[in-house]
Amino acid sequence: MQISDYLDDIARSTGFLSRLPVPAHYFNDHDGSLSRASGMFPAAGIVIALCPALVVLILSMLGANAAMASLLALMLLIGVTGALHEDGLADSADAFGARGGRAHMLEIMKDSRIGTYGVLALMVSFALRAIALTIILSVFGGWYTCLLLLAVAAISRASMVWHWNELPPARQDGVAASVGTPDDSAKTFALASGGILFLAIAGLAIGWIPAVLALAIMAVAVQQWTSIVRKRLGGHTGDTIGATQQITETAGLATLALLV
Structure with missing residues (x-):
């Protein structure tokens, strides 16, 4: 692959995972598949989080209250993604919290309404x-x-690729199925690049031991979530993939906060 191919994949991944404007030429003559482009999800994650991260930095430099700065950064992050992953978390919580079989769970995930489990999860x-x-x-x-x-x-976007690749589609008419399953090479690249980026950046910021521990906790969380989805649903959906990102992000930030 050439450098231009990597840039194309980052742009397409960013367009898929967020509401950031991506030039149309990246999608011209493209079949819409993310089988290869999903390998660049970690890089797209950095692009998506860049503005919220800068907001935290700028507000901190201006002496703003830490709680207010954190809330504003999270609000901006949700705005950038269009609450895409939060929607997946809420729908997954409603489906897995409800009683019923696989068909009922898939029906709940397609329902645009949010239930008690979804509200609590959010x-x-x-x-x-x-x-x-x-x-x-x-x-x-x-x-x-x-x-x-x-x-x-x-790393939270890399975890999405892991979950996505590990399971077959739960239904053939969903968004995740329509853009293809990540190739094994894309999964390997996403996990390797996401892991290296996380350890390098987090290790620099707070030290290697907390970074490694946080990475391990996130890996266990994703593995357990994937096992639950496999057992209850038999395959992934766009909602379970989005929930994977939220689970990883929450587990990672919470672990880092506990270790400081």
């Missing part, structure tokens, strides 16, 4: 991330919090 996820960011920002300051946001953004 509340817990947002609260944990906001509190964790506040703690990290209070202890390490703006520069290192900025770096940690980028590190978690990279």
Whole structure:
């Protein structure tokens, strides 16, 4: 692959995972498949989290309250992604929390309404991330919090590829199925690049031992979530992939905050 191919894949991944404007020429004469481009999800994660991370840095330099800076950064991150991953978390929580078989779970995931389990999942996820960011920002300051946001953004997008590749599609008419399953080479590249980026950035910010421990916790969380989805649903959906990102991000930030 040439450098231009990597740039194309980053642009297509960014366009798929966010509402950031991506020039149309990256999609001209493209079949819409993300089988190869998904390998660049970690790089796309850094692009997506860059503005929220800079907001944390700038507000910290201006002496803003840590809690307020963290909330504003999370709000901006949700705006950049269009709450894509939060929607997946809420739909997955409603489906897996409800009683019923596989068909009923898939039906719940297609329902645009949100239930009690979905609301609670969003509340817990947002609260944990906001509190964790506040703690990290209070202890390490703006520069290192900025770096940690980028590190978690990279590894949480890599985890999506892992979950996506490990399971077959739960239904053939979903968004995830329509863009193809990540190639094994794309999964390997995503996990390798995401892991290296996380360890390099987080290790620089707070030290190697906390970085390795946080990476291990996130890996266990994704593995357990994937096992639950395999057992209950038999395959992935766009919602379970989005939930994977949220689970990884929440687990990562919470672990880092506990280790400071």
